[in-house]
Amino acid sequence: MTKIFIDPGHGGANPGAIAASGLQEADVTLDIGLRLGRILKNRGYEVDYSRTENTTVSLAQRAQAANSWGADYFISIHCNSNPDPIYKGTSTYCFRLGIPAAVLAEYVNTALIEAIGTPDLGVMTANFAVLRRTQMPAILVETAFLSNPEEAALLAEPVFRENCAIGIANGIDNYLSAQ
Secondary structure, three states: OOEEEEEEOOEOOEOOOEOOOOOEHHHHHHHHHHHHHHHHHHOOOEEEEOOOOOOOOOHHHHHHHHHHHOOOEEEEEEEEOOOOOOOOOEEEEEOOOOOHHHHHHHHHHHHHHHHHOOOEEEEEEOOOHHHHOOOOOEEEEEEEEOOOHHHHHHHOOHHHHHHHHHHHHHHHHHHHHHO
8 A cells, every 4th residue: 555644834833834814834734734634545545644733843753754654655735935925826846856756746736736726836846854854755745825815815715725635636646647
């Protein structure tokens, strides 16, 4: 059974980005992560999480938990933010191009955009600790911008969050079907 480790970004002492409305990234990512876990379990995957409530978990602890569990894939969920509220869209990060995680990122980014209809900002690389310290293919999904009023309003909606989870799950399915 394929093991998927879900990492809802931020939490506890670190709320992450905060929308003008007060909506916190940590709350949004936890909700999407729990929804994703439910969907993946229903599709026959084994699932574990870095957190299932509003607790503080360090970046090193997140990677170590996935490594210790023997996860096949690591999915970190985030909401983007920018000082300029005009920016919007969806992107997915991997540690570097040319590795399995980059292909997974392409599949997830494509399926997520199909599910939620946001602008496609593409797959990008970053030296994020959770991408660098994990021993399995790892991606970090930036679902939408909390700093953009339109996308922040969407991120506040349970239906949009469910669609984010469905899109990410579909991308994982599509990737694994293509292997």
